[in-house]
Amino acid sequence: xxxxxxxxxxxxxxxxxxASFYGNILGWKRSPMSSENIVFFxxxxxxxxxxxxxxxxxxxxVDAAGSGFKGFTLAHNLGSExxxxxxxxxxRSKGVTIVKEPQKVFWGxxxxxxxxxxxxxxxxxxxxxx
Amino acid sequence: xxxxxxxxxxxxxxxxxxASFYGNILGWKRSPMSSENIVFFxxxxxxxxxxxxxxxxxxxxVDAAGSGFKGFTLAHNLGSExxxxxxxxxxRSKGVTIVKEPQKVFWGxxxxxxxxxxxxxxxxxxxxxx
Numbered sequence: 001x002x003x004x005x006x007x008x009x010x011x012x013x014x015x016x017x018x019a020s021f022y023g024n025i026l027g028w029k030r031s032p033m034s035s036e037n038i039v040f041f042x043x044x045x046x047x048x049x050x051x052x053x054x055x056x057x058x059x060x061x062v063d064a065a066g067s068g069f070k071g072f073t074l075a076h077n078l079g080s081e082x083x084x085x086x087x088x089x090x091x092r093s094k095g096v097t098i099v100k101e102p103q104k105v106f107w108g109x110x111x112x113x114x115x116x117x118x119x120x121x122x123x124x125x126x127x128x129x130x
Numbered sequence: 131x132x133x134x135x136x137x138x139x140x141x142x143x144x145x146x147x148x149a150s151f152y153g154n155i156l157g158w159k160r161s162p163m164s165s166e167n168i169v170f171f172x173x174x175x176x177x178x179x180x181x182x183x184x185x186x187x188x189x190x191x192v193d194a195a196g197s198g199f200k201g202f203t204l205a206h207n208l209g210s211e212x213x214x215x216x217x218x219x220x221x222r223s224k225g226v227t228i229v230k231e232p233q234k235v236f237w238g239x240x241x242x243x244x245x246x247x248x249x250x251x252x253x254x255x256x257x258x259x260x
Contacts, residue, residue: 001156001217004174006207006255008138011199028133044134045175057199060243060251061230066198069141069187071248077136087131100191113190118201121190125136129163 005046008074010120011053011064015039017117018050025094053118073113075123077130081110084126088112135176138204140250141183141194145169147247148180155224183248203243205253207260211240214256218242 012018019039022028031040031047039050057064078084084102091114092098099121102112111125142148149169152158161170161177169180187194208214214232221244222228229251232242241255 001158001206001221003156003158003171004206005176005178005204007205009203009205009253011201011203026131026133028131041133043175045173046135048135053199053201056201056203059235059241060203060253062199062251064199066196066200068196069183069192069194070196070200070202071141071183071186072200072202072250073139073141073186073190074135075137075139076131076134091131105189111189120202121192123139123190 007040007047007049009049009051009056010116010118011056012050012118013053014117015050015052021117022048022050025091025096070120073121073123075125077125077127079126081126084110084112084124087124088114137170137177137179139179139181139186140246140248141186142180142248143183144247145180145182151247152178152180155221155226200250203251203253205255207255207257209256211256214240214242214254217254218244 022041023030028041031042033040041048054064078087088098088102097115099113099115102110105111109125109127111123113121113123115121152171153160158171161172163170171178184194208217218228218232227245229243229245232240235241239255239257241253243251243253245251
């Protein structure tokens with residue numbers, strides 16, 4: 001299997017709410033492939049898509065029931081600790097839930113987390129070794 | 131916030147099992163950034179990392195408890211229906227759990243799903259519109 005990923009799909013409770021979060025609060029531009037039922041954002045090399053959670057489970061032929069920690073995180077790295085602080089403060093001012101305040105972490109970086117409307121966790125980090 | 135993602139981290143029950151799955155069964159090559167506690171794979175533009183599930187929840191300062199559908203899927207698109215069949219058959223022959231057999235889907239594509247050792251769902255698809 002080639003070492004690549006085409007897209008990650010987040011199963012969301014309310015597509016309008018989630019699409020507004022990524023489109024209006026994060027300020028991302030929807031891909032023209034988007035429709036009434038699925039919203040795509042073209043990132044660096046991959047797409048992020050938003051799709052109804054039950055419909056996503058149904059597509060994969062699995063039970064949609066699930067709760068608690070989802071066992072994955074997404075990360076957005078920045079170039080300095082100040083950039084991390086600035087982005088977190090900007091998101092906070094827009095009402096975004098900050099899960100972990102920016103702080104130095106054991107591996108030598110500086111890291112924080114925010115949550116999207118479905119409690120998907122985004123790490124915002126500065127890694128001085130990258 | 132810039133429209134990009136640096137990495138996706140999967141919280142795994144057993145790092146050795148998961149690293150072996152991605153490294154030996156999917157045949158992916160680890161990044162030299164990998165260590166005893168975290169394994170990175172460099173994909174097209176982003177990294178996929180594998181990290182202990184409890185440690186990941188702890189890093190995000192959330193409760194690690196969680197079960198059922200995780201509410202996300204990853205996708206690997208290919209160039210034809212035959213390529214989808216071939217990859218799924220290859221993975222099946224290596225003991226991978228095929229969650230959904232390749233089949234035509236309502237949006238006009240051809241799609242299947244397999245699961246990694248932590249039941250993370252990978253769609254293998256052909257989308258004639260891409």
